[in-house]
Amino acid sequence: MKRVAILISGGGTNMVALVQSMRGDNPARATLVLSNNPDAVGLDRAATLGVPTAVVDHRAFGRDRQAFEAALLGPLQAANPDIICLAGFMRILTPGVIDRFAGRILNIHPSLLPLYPGLDTYARALAAGDREAGCTVHEVTADLDAGPILGQARVAIEPGDTADTLAARVLYQEHRLYPAVLRRFAEGDRTPLYL
DSSP states (O other): EEEEEEEHHHHHHHHHHHHHOOTTSSHHHHHHHEEEEEHHHHHHHHTTTOEOOOOOOOOGGTOEEEHHHHHHHOOOOOOOOOOEEEOOOOSOOOOHHHTTTTTEEEEEESSOTSSSSSSHHHHHHHHOOEEEEEEEEEEOOOTTTSOOOOEOOOOOOTTTTTTTHHHHHHHHHHHHHHHHHHHHHHTOOOEEEOO
């Protein structure tokens, strides 16, 4: 059984989808939900689902990312995860963490990478006149949103779409894609999945 730590900053809807998928014959189990935000709604959701939680408040460290990440490593190492899933974790990890867990950190991003790394992906897709948007699960590397693609799901952009309406449809696909990719990854299959 693969141990999975999930990092969140907010509501954790992708975290909930991941935890709920890790049941039955799934080869992975959530062993920790860790947040940089003590007020994250996702912490209560994780506790309700029976997953241990921990908080390392990034604000206590100011701009000292190395000190924050050193503190973050405490609960992570205690959980001894085989896989780390970023699920709305709004902090960029440095090579100090990425290298320690190289090849074992997954992230979901709300665009069809390599298009639109970073923030404001829906508005950028709409402004560009794209016909479709979507989400990508990728392996985390030191380059922002540039790691190997493990899966993508596409969503048509409809006339009259706003960033909010598009985000809602993409989020639905995220909840399908991320658990499916995690299961395959836990089984040792890194072949990209396209929904």
